[in-house]
Amino acid sequence: MLSQSPAAALDGFEQKKPECPICNDKGVVIYRVHYKTEWVEDPAFKTLVPVEMVPEADFFAGKVCSPKDAWQWRDTYSRQCECVIRKRIERLMKASEITDEFKKMGFKNFITKGKPQVIIDAYECALEYFQDFQEIRHKRQNSIALLGQPGAGKTHLLMAVANNLMKKLQVPVLYFPYVEGFSDLKDDFDLLEEKLERMKQVDVLFIDDLFKPVKGKPRATEWQVEQIYAVVNYRYLNHKPILISSELTVDELIDVDEALGTRIFQMCQDYTVVIPRDIKLNHRLEGLTNV
Numbered sequence: 033m034l035s036q037s038p039a040a041a042l043d044g045f046e047q048k049k050p051e052c053p054i055c056n057d058k059g060v061v062i063y064r065v066h067y068k069t070e071w072v073e074d075p076a077f078k079t080l081v082p083v084e085m086v087p088e089a090d091f092f093a094g095k096v097c098s099p100k101d102a103w104q105w106r107d108t109y110s111r112q113c114e115c116v117i118r119k120r121i122e123r124l125m126k127a128s129e130i131t132d133e134f135k136k137m138g139f140k141n142f143i144t145k146g147k148p149q150v151i152i153d154a155y156e157c158a159l160e161y162f163q164d165f166q167e168i169r170h171k172r173q174n175s176i177a178l179l180g181q182p183g184a185g186k187t188h189l190l191m192a193v194a195n196n197l198m199k200k201l202q203v204p205v206l207y208f209p210y211v212e213g214f215s216d217l218k219d220d221f222d223l224l225e226e227k228l229e230r231m232k233q234v235d236v237l238f239i240d241d242l243f244k245p246v247k248g249k250p251r252a253t254e255w256q257v258e259q260i261y262a263v264v265n266y267r268y269l270n271h272k273p274i275l276i277s278s279e280l281t282v283d284e285l286i287d288v289d290e291a292l293g294t295r296i297f298q299m300c301q302d303y304t305v306v307i308p309r310d311i312k313l314n315h316r317l318e319g320l321t322n323v
Contacts, residue, residue: 055113064091065107082109130194130207137191148313151185154178154305158189161303162196165203168302170271177276177300179285180307183314186277187240193275194238205275206234210241214256228259232266235273242278243288250280252288261292268295281306 050057063085071080086096091105139159144152161176168174176193178186197203208231217224231237242260243250267274276296278285282304286293297304307313 052113059113060110061113062088062108062110064088064096064105065109067104067107069107081111082107085109130191130205134187134191134207135195137188138195139189139192142185142188142192143315150305150307151313154185154189154307157303157305158193162193165197165201165273169203169273172271173299173302174271174273175275175296175299176303177278177282177296178305178307179276179278179281180305181309181311181313182279184307185315186307190238190240190275190277194236197236204235205238206230206236207238207240210239211244211251214259224259228263231263232272236275237263237267237272238275240277242276243280243285245279250284250288257289257292261289264292264295268299274299276300 055061063082064087065082065085069085070083072083073079074081086105088108090096091102097105139155139162142155144155158176158178176190178189180186191207194205194207197205213227217227239260243252243256245251264274266272274296280288282293282297285296
């Protein structure tokens with residue numbers, strides 16, 4: 033009996049195409065650089081990069097130069113393929129626990145036209161915080177708090193910060209909606225311990241609607257305050273940034289728990305906007321004539 037040839041054995045099987053045609057799933061793209069090319073410093077990575085370069089695949093295919101001039105292209109430069117960055121961002125977005133709807137929130141789709149100055153101030157504060165993040169992330173004042181009137185866009189703006197941190201800077205963010213988060217955790221202490229540890233360790237923590245009031249009173253049981261304090265204090269001691277939205281003012285946060293409130297104030301004092309309580313600032317009611 034004749035053995036099957038390798039070609040026949042593979043007959044009928046389509047060779048798997050690489051997901052990325054640029055690096056062929058290697059994660060790195062290699063370029064050739066002419067020996068006379070100028071190299072300049074890349075401020076983002078503090079490394080030298082060539083002003084001009086050609087893909088090494090084109091060099092080997094004879095598209096760059098004749099064989100006798102190949103020595104002029106002996107220098108190489110390699111960099112991470114965009115597909116690696118894209119996959120990393122996808123992993124960060126998935127791990128953030130941010131919903132698909134919230135992932136759409138950015139600075140560009142936050143409307144400031146015709147808005148009161150305090151809303152514009154909140155927008156500018158959030159944008160400035162993102163722009164300053166790399167410089168301040170390891171300092172004591174490395175966090176941001178948008179406080180006050182519900183429906184004024186606090187969550188949208190902090191979500192814009194979170195989404196941009198992940199997409200543009202590849203900084204991990206964890207989203208924790210205060211009310212829903214504790215509702216999920218109260219009956220599962222194994223999950224609680226794991227989640228609190230993630231909240232302590234993640235690069236950036238976003239706590240949304242902290243102590244959201246019920247009938248005018250902060251939703252803050254002794255147990256909830258104890259858990260939030262443990263997380264915030266850890267991040268305070270280790271200079272790890274937090275993003276906080278709350279309907280409470282700084283003074284009201286301090287009234288709930290002085291040690292917790294003062295730590296939040298100290299971390300966020302350079303980037304805090306308090307939106308006064310005014311139902312006209314609630315964008316969800318726009319268009320209603322009796323407001």
